[in-house]
Amino acid sequence: METKIAVSDTNHDTNSTVQSAESDNKMEMKNLSVFYGKFRALTDINVAIQTNKITAIIGPSGCGKSTLLRSFNRMNDLTANSRMEGGIFLDGENINTSGVDVVDVRRRVGMVFQRPNPFPKSIYDNVAYGPRLYGIRRKSDLDGIVERSLKHAALWDEVKDKLHQSGLSLSGGQQQRLCIARALAVEPEVILMDEPASALDPISTLRIEELMHDLVKDYTIIIVTHNMQQAARVSDYTAMMMIDDKRSGRMIEFDRTQTIFTNPKDKRTEDYVTGRFG
Amino acid sequence: MTKFQELIAKNQVAHLRQRKLVNAVMLSLTGLMTLLALVPLFWIVGYVIYRGGHTINLAFFTQLPRPLGVTGGGVLHSIEGTIVLTVLSCLFAIPPGVLAAFYAARNPNTPLGIVLRFSTDVLAGVPSVVMGLFVYTLIVVPMKHFSGLAGGVALAILMLPTIIRTTEEMLKLVPHTLREGSLGLGAPEWKTSLSVMFPAALNGIITGFFLAIARATGETAPLLFTALGNDNFNVGLIVKGGVQAHQDVFTILGRIINQPVDSLPLTLWKYAQQPYPERVEQSWGVALVLMIFVLLIEIFARLWIESRKRRLQG
Numbered sequence: 001m002e003t004k005i006a007v008s009d010t011n012h013d014t015n016s017t018v019q020s021a022e023s024d025n026k027m028e029m030k031n032l033s034v035f036y037g038k039f040r041a042l043t044d045i046n047v048a049i050q051t052n053k054i055t056a057i058i059g060p061s062g063c064g065k066s067t068l069l070r071s072f073n074r075m076n077d078l079t080a081n082s083r084m085e086g087g088i089f090l091d092g093e094n095i096n097t098s099g100v101d102v103v104d105v106r107r108r109v110g111m112v113f114q115r116p117n118p119f120p121k122s123i124y125d126n127v128a129y130g131p132r133l134y135g136i137r138r139k140s141d142l143d144g145i146v147e148r149s150l151k152h153a154a155l156w157d158e159v160k161d162k163l164h165q166s167g168l169s170l171s172g173g174q175q176q177r178l179c180i181a182r183a184l185a186v187e188p189e190v191i192l193m194d195e196p197a198s199a200l201d202p203i204s205t206l207r208i209e210e211l212m213h214d215l216v217k218d219y220t221i222i223i224v225t226h227n228m229q230q231a232a233r234v235s236d237y238t239a240m241m242m243i244d245d246k247r248s249g250r251m252i253e254f255d256r257t258q259t260i261f262t263n264p265k266d267k268r269t270e271d272y273v274t275g276r277f278g
Numbered sequence: 279m280t281k282f283q284e285l286i287a288k289n290q291v292a293h294l295r296q297r298k299l300v301n302a303v304m305l306s307l308t309g310l311m312t313l314l315a316l317v318p319l320f321w322i323v324g325y326v327i328y329r330g331g332h333t334i335n336l337a338f339f340t341q342l343p344r345p346l347g348v349t350g351g352g353v354l355h356s357i358e359g360t361i362v363l364t365v366l367s368c369l370f371a372i373p374p375g376v377l378a379a380f381y382a383a384r385n386p387n388t389p390l391g392i393v394l395r396f397s398t399d400v401l402a403g404v405p406s407v408v409m410g411l412f413v414y415t416l417i418v419v420p421m422k423h424f425s426g427l428a429g430g431v432a433l434a435i436l437m438l439p440t441i442i443r444t445t446e447e448m449l450k451l452v453p454h455t456l457r458e459g460s461l462g463l464g465a466p467e468w469k470t471s472l473s474v475m476f477p478a479a480l481n482g483i484i485t486g487f488f489l490a491i492a493r494a495t496g497e498t499a500p501l502l503f504t505a506l507g508n509d510n511f512n513v514g515l516i517v518k519g520g521v522q523a524h525q526d527v528f529t530i531l532g533r534i535i536n537q538p539v540d541s542l543p544l545t546l547w548k549y550a551q552q553p554y555p556e557r558v559e560q561s562w563g564v565a566l567v568l569m570i571f572v573l574l575i576e577i578f579a580r581l582w583i584e585s586r587k588r589r590l591q592g
Contacts, residue, residue: 075462080387103464111462117455120478120590129473130463166590179459186463 025089026051026190026220027072027109032086032096034067034076041067043248045086047239049190054212054221056231056257059241060272064249065224068241069192072222073109074102090190107134110188114195116175118167118182123150123159126167126178130186145185153181154211173204180211191215193223197230209234228273232261240269326565333563343509346554353564355511359426359539360495360571362513363505366430366535367437367494372487375441380471382442383449394442402439409435410500418504426539429505436500437490444486448479481583488579492572498543506538507548542568 027049034042042064049055049072057065067076074095076082088096095105107130118126127146136142146163150156155177159170167178176196183191193212197205212221212234225231231238238260240253253266264270279287337352344351378394385391413432418424452475460470476483501507513534520530542564549561 073462075458078458078461103466106462106464111458113455113459113462115453115455117453117459119456119460119474129460129465133463133465133469168590182459182463 024051025049026091027222028087028089029068029071030087030089032068032071032084032088034064034071035083035085036079037081040246040248042071043244043246043250045071045249045251047251047254049220049222050237051220052216052218053236054216054223054234055237055239056235057222057224057239057241058226058228058231058272059249060243061226063241063243065241066194067249068251069194069222069224070111072190072192073106073111075106075111077102107186108188109190109192110183110186111192112176112179112183112194112196115199116172116179118170118175118178120166120168122164123167123170123178124163127181127185130182134186149181149185150178152184152215153177154207154214155181171204173200173207176200176204176208177211180208180215184215188219190220190222193221195224195226198226205230228261228275232257240264240266240272242268242272323569326562326569329559330562330564330566333559334566338560338563338567342512346557349556353542353545353560353567355509356540356542356545356564357567357571358513359505359508359511359544360541360568362426362534362539363429363433363501363541364491364495366426367433368487368491370431370434371437371441371490375438376445376483379442379445379449380475383446384467384471395446398439398442401435402443405499406436406497407499407502410503413500414503424504424506424538426505426535426537429501429539429541430535432500432504433494433497436497437494440490440493441486444489445479445483448482448486449475451482452478481586484579484583488575491575495541495572495575496543496568498541498547501541501544505541505544507540507544508538509540511537511539542571 025048029045029047032042032045033040045068047055057068059065070076071084071088074084074088076084084096086096087094090105090108094100119129121129124146127149128142131142131145136145147156147160150159155174158174159165159178162169167175170178176199180191180196197208200208209230212223215221223231223235235257238255238257239251240260241249242252244250253260253264253269255265260269261273264273337350339352339357340354341350341352342355343353382391382394386395409432413428413435417428417431421428456474456478457470460474461467465474516533517530520533525533546561546564546568549557549564552558
């Protein structure tokens, strides 16, 4: 008993606050490696994602940021010849085992993509798509979900009078918020965002960032971004990735965003966030 | 001014003149070739209207052929036959074609996918008369008679490659993020294909259908050994007789497809080689009706796709 306390005390003293809050981990990667055929795209990723926080993944192009993000909800399964080794934990349960229901994982870990990708359906049907998948058919139930999701995604006021128009008739920024509403409709616990604002203008980008600040009260958010300022503005934690000499992605630093941007431990992180390369 | 700039200035006027000249020559050359390419189209359409226009009247669409020597009469049998054959060939070709295309689009590098793509290409190159011969041995010989059913199957085989290839290409054009968006919500693969991929690609897929239909509608060769032709084919009479005999719908439909039928190109081919001037005249009329039939299919497809586009884009 005494030893245990001693260990945890040591942890607290020597390591950063990141690890002391381990009980709050919503998701965790343990020695995760991802292979595409023989190519090892990611090597030994260890990272803990805190509940109700925004974690940003940054790094130069081709370093495996998106691959890592897509590991959190096993979207890499969709790529031919892909293989994931190591542990992916959601609420302490390993979801990287063959017995796990991928469909349920993807409901609990939702995803928003780089380019807005509304389905060629009405705004209403876009949001109701997910709930319908899970057997919700009653119109009154669906109406409630659609309204709540659109309100949560800060889109309701703009579309409430044209719910039955096509989702494709909206502007780019609105389409992206529609996609967020669509993801929210199945009540996920974690939301993965793959450069959600890179195809949007500055004002729409700002709205998405404000939205993320609101959403993080109820959800855990992981975002991949190329935009250093965006990572600094929105995230609580930042993971810095880089490829090694075998062109495989590794996580070289993970810490509070403030630390990463003001006092990084790794020289490469410092060079990257200060814009000296990348 | 540097030496280079001086040289440029000196040559500028000459260069400009030369450039304009080359531009004018190339523009007129391409324009001329465009006109040349359009000549056959307008010539054919114009000549068919000129030769066939006067034979067309209401009776031409509503009556069966009269005996030789008796004026009047129409080609109702081949219009109805063409519709029967078109519907049958669509029924036989579209469901397997679309499903095969879904398979090929999703599994392009599996053995079955590769075999499918290769054999579709081969099938597209098989002469249509061979299809007719094949269906003759496959259906006509065992049934011991020619039939609309056999004609429909022959045309369906002809349509398959077009349908598979266009559907596959259209499915591949759907942005993969759309598919991932659906799968990312936890949708199973079949649901994603059915309610996201298919609607997104539908316009192109339908265009493919109509391309295939337009091609099959104009085919004569595969029908020679299958549908044969039938001067007395009259759907109205079959239905009337069936209803009077208290037959059910399936028996009546069965009787429609179980006998030889005619089609517009088949009638055209038969009439045009007869030594009687009135039949030759009528064959021009049939050509005109055939052209209008294909054109109408095309126009309806375009209109439908346009209205769908407008609905989708709000």
